[in-house]
Amino acid sequence: MQVVQEYVQRWYESGLEPDEYICHGRSGNLVDIEEAATGERRQVLTFCTNDVLGLVQNPAVQQAAIASIQQYGTSNSSCSVLSGRIDLHRQLENEISEFKHLPHTQLFLNAWMALQALMDAFCHLAIPVPGFQHTRETLILSDVLNHGCIVSAITNAGTRSGKLFGYSPRVRVRAYRHCDMDDLARKLKRYARPDDRILVVSDAVFSMDGDIAPLPDMIEIMSAYPDSVLVMDEAHASGALGATGRGIYEHFGITPQTALDKGIVPLIMTTFSKFAASAGAAISSPVPELKPLLNVSPTSIGTISLPPPITAAALESIRQVRQNPNIVQRLQENTRYLRSRLIEHDFEAIGETNVVPVLLPQEINPKVFARKMIVEHNIWVSPIWFIAKPRLRITANALHTHEEIDRLISVMVEVRKSMYKAALKPALDVSSLEAV
Numbered sequence: 001m002q003v004v005q006e007y008v009q010r011w012y013e014s015g016l017e018p019d020e021y022i023c024h025g026r027s028g029n030l031v032d033i034e035e036a037a038t039g040e041r042r043q044v045l046t047f048c049t050n051d052v053l054g055l056v057q058n059p060a061v062q063q064a065a066i067a068s069i070q071q072y073g074t075s076n077s078s079c080s081v082l083s084g085r086i087d088l089h090r091q092l093e094n095e096i097s098e099f100k101h102l103p104h105t106q107l108f109l110n111a112w113m114a115l116q117a118l119m120d121a122f123c124h125l126a127i128p129v130p131g132f133q134h135t136r137e138t139l140i141l142s143d144v145l146n147h148g149c150i151v152s153a154i155t156n157a158g159t160r161s162g163k164l165f166g167y168s169p170r171v172r173v174r175a176y177r178h179c180d181m182d183d184l185a186r187k188l189k190r191y192a193r194p195d196d197r198i199l200v201v202s203d204a205v206f207s208m209d210g211d212i213a214p215l216p217d218m219i220e221i222m223s224a225y226p227d228s229v230l231v232m233d234e235a236h237a238s239g240a241l242g243a244t245g246r247g248i249y250e251h252f253g254i255t256p257q258t259a260l261d262k263g264i265v266p267l268i269m270t271t272f273s274k275f276a277a278s279a280g281a282a283i284s285s286p287v288p289e290l291k292p293l294l295n296v297s298p299t300s301i302g303t304i305s306l307p308p309p310i311t312a313a314a315l316e317s318i319r320q321v322r323q324n325p326n327i328v329q330r331l332q333e334n335t336r337y338l339r340s341r342l343i344e345h346d347f348e349a350i351g352e353t354n355v356v357p358v359l360l361p362q363e364i365n366p367k368v369f370a371r372k373m374i375v376e377h378n379i380w381v382s383p384i385w386f387i388a389k390p391r392l393r394i395t396a397n398a399l400h401t402h403e404e405i406d407r408l409i410s411v412m413v414e415v416r417k418s419m420y421k422a423a424l425k426p427a428l429d430v431s432s433l434e435a436v
Contacts, residue, residue, distance in 0.1 A: 016385070019371060026057065028399050031380065044374055047394045047408055048382040052354055053239050053327050054399035055277035055317045068312035080305040081296060088311040093282065095318050099246060100234075100268050101255045102284035106294040107306050111235060111271050114281040115153035115201075116161055117297035118267070122199060122229065124160040124168040126293050137169045139196045141187055143213070144175045146203050150233060154201065161298035178206075181217040188225065198228035204237035204248035208384065208393065210351020212241070215248050223262040230259055231267045239275025240354050245321050245328035260286060275321065278314035280306045331398040334405065338396045341409045347416075356394040357384070358412075364419055366390045372419070377411040 011017055020036035029049070034041045055061050072086055080089065093105040108114035123138045140154050157171045174191050177183040184200070192198055200222060202213045213232070222228045234247045242250025247268070249255050256266040267285050272278040283294060294300060306314075321328065335354040342349040348359040360366055370383035370392060382393040394408070 015367070019367070021380075028054070028057070029397070029404065033380070042374075042378055044378045044380040045404055045407065046380045047396070047400075048380050049397060050236075050274040050395060051277060052331055052395065052397045053245075053275050053277075053317075053321065054397055055275070055320060055327075058277065058317070058320060060320060061277050061313050061316045064312040064316035065309040068308040072308035074309065075307045076305045078304060079301050081301050085305060086308060086311070088308060088315060089305065092306075092311050092315040092318075095315055095322075096270055096282050097284055099318055099322065100270060100284045101246075101249070101257070102266065102268055102286055104286070104288050104291045105282050105284040106291050106300070107311075108281045108283070108300060109303060109306060110149075110279065111147075111233070111269060111281040112149040112152060113299035113303070114269055114283050115149050115233075116156065117294050117299045118231065118269075118283055119153045119157040119171075120160050120297040120299070121290060121293035122197075123157050123171050126296050135169055136195050136197050137193070138171045139192055139198050140171065140173045141184065141191075141198075141200045142173065142175050143178055143202045143206075145178045145206055145209065146201065147207055147233060147235065150201055150203070178209075179211065179214055181214055181221060184218065185221045188221065192225060198222075198225050199231060200228065201231040202233070204232045204234045205241065205353050205355060206351070207236055207355060208357060208391075210353045210355035210357050212237075212251065212352060213248065215252050216254065219259050219262055219264060222264050226263040227265065228263075229265045229267060231269065233269045233271075235269070235271040235274060236353065236355055238270050239321055239328060240331060243328070244325040245275065256286065272310075272314040272317070276314040276317035278310050278317060280310055280314060327398045331396065334396045334398065334400045337402060338394070338400075338405050338408075341405060342412075345409055345413055347412065354396040356396065358392040358394060360390060360392065361420075362390075364390075364416075366392050369415055369419060372415045373411055377415070379408055379411045381408075 022034040022036055023031055024034060024041070025032040029046050030043055031046050032041065032043050068088060076083065076086060089107055093107060097103050097105045108117060125134055140157060142150060142154055154173050157173065160168065172191065174187050176187045200218065202218070204213055218230060222230055232248055237247040239245040241247050244250065259266040265287060267283060269281060269283050271281045285291065331354055338356060339349055342356070342358065350357050350359060360369060366383035366385050370381050373379045373381060384391045384393050
C-alpha cells in the first residue's frame with residue numbers, strides 16, 4: 001500500500017481531490033448539505049443533480065417504492081435465474097419496451113454491468129453448445145468521448161467476464177473522432193472485414209459535453225454493413241430528448257424501426273438514475289434471442305436482481321413521464337432559458353442539452369470557482385478538473401424556476417469578476433486564492 005499512500009498524499013498536496021459534501025435532506029432544488037472536511041452545514045440551491053425531471057420526491061414514485069417493500073421486502077437476495085423474478089421486473093421491462101419502441105428488454109443493476117453483459121452476450125455468446133461453432137470476429141467502433149461505462153466494457157470485451165482465458169474469436173476495438181461521421185465511415189471502411197460482426201456504440205447525449213450524437217448520419221453510414229449493430233447509451237437522453245422524453249430517436253423524428261429498415265439492429269441502453277428517480281439500467285433489443293444471453297451473462301447471473309423498491313420507483317417514474325409529457329417540456333424550456341442567459345453574459349456554454357458545460361479560461365480553477373459559489377453564495381454546481389477539459393458542469397431540471405436560474409447567473413457573474421481580478425494579481429495572491 002506504500003505506493004497508494006504516497007500517491008494520495010501527493011494528490012492532496014496538488015489540490016486535485018474533490019470537495020465532499022454530505023446531504024441531510026432535500027426539498028425541491030434546495031438541499032441541506034454538510035461539508036465533510038469542516039462539518040459546516042448550509043442550505044444550497046442545486047444545479048448539479050441528475051434528477052432531471054424532479055421525480056425523486058414525487059409522491060407517487062415514493063409510494064410505489066414503499067408499497068413494493070411491503071409486498072416483496074427490501075431485496076430479492078439473488079439473481080433472477082436462480083430464484084425467480086418478481087412481477088415488477090416484468091412490468092418495468094414491458095414499460096421500457098413500449099417507451100423505447102423495442103420489444104425485448106433485460107434489466108441490470110447499473111449501466112456498467114449492462115454494457116459488460118452486452119459485450120459478453122454479443123461477442124462471446126454464453127456456453128459451448130453441441131453442434132454450434134462461433135468463428136466470426138467482432139469489430140467494435142466507439143466514439144472517443146464515450147462514457148466510462150462504455151470504455152470499460154469495450155476494453156474488457158476481449159474475453160468473457162469471469163474467464164481468465166477465452167476461446168471465442170478475437171474482438172477488435174477502434175475509436176473514431178468525436179461525432180465525426182467522416183471518421184466513422186473511414187474507420188469502418190479501413191477495419192471491417194467481410195465476415196466481421198460489427199458493433200458501433202455511442203452515447204446519445206455526451207455527459208461532459210452536453211452534445212448529441214448524429215444518429216441519422218450514423219444509420220446512413222452503417223446501412224452499408226448489413227446486420228451491423230448500433231448501441232445508443234441513452235443515460236442522459238431518456239426523459240430529456242424528444243417531445244415526450246423518449247430519447248434520441250424521437251429527437252430526430254424517427255424510431256428504431258428506421259434503423260431496422262436500413263438493415264441495422266438498434267439496441268438502446270436506458271438508465272434509471274437520471275430521469276427515472278431510481279437506479280439500474282436496461283438493454284432493449286428487437287431480437288428476442290439476445291435477452292436469454294443477457295440474462296445468463298456474468299454481470300447478471302453473478303449478482304442480485306434489481307431490488308423491489310428500486311424497480312418500483314423506476315416503473316412509476318416512467319409511467320409519470322408517459323402520462324405527463326409536460327414535465328419533459330418544462331425541462332426543455334428551462335434548458336433553453338439557462339443557455340440563453342449564459343450566452344447573454346458571455347459564458348462559453350457548449351453542447352445543446354440540459355447538461356450545460358461552461359468552459360472557463362485556463363487561469364481560472366473550476367474547483368475554486370465552484371467552491372466560492374457554494375461557500376459565499378449557497379449555489380451548488382459541479383466543477384470538472386481532472387476527467388475532462390476544465391469546466392463547470394451545470395444541469396437544468398424541470399423543477400428549476402426562471403428566478404432560480406437568474407440567481408445562478410448573477411452569482412456566476414459575481415464570482416467571475418472576483419476571480420478574474422485575483423488572477424491578474426501577483427503569484428502570491430493567486431496561491432492564496434487556491435486556499436479559498
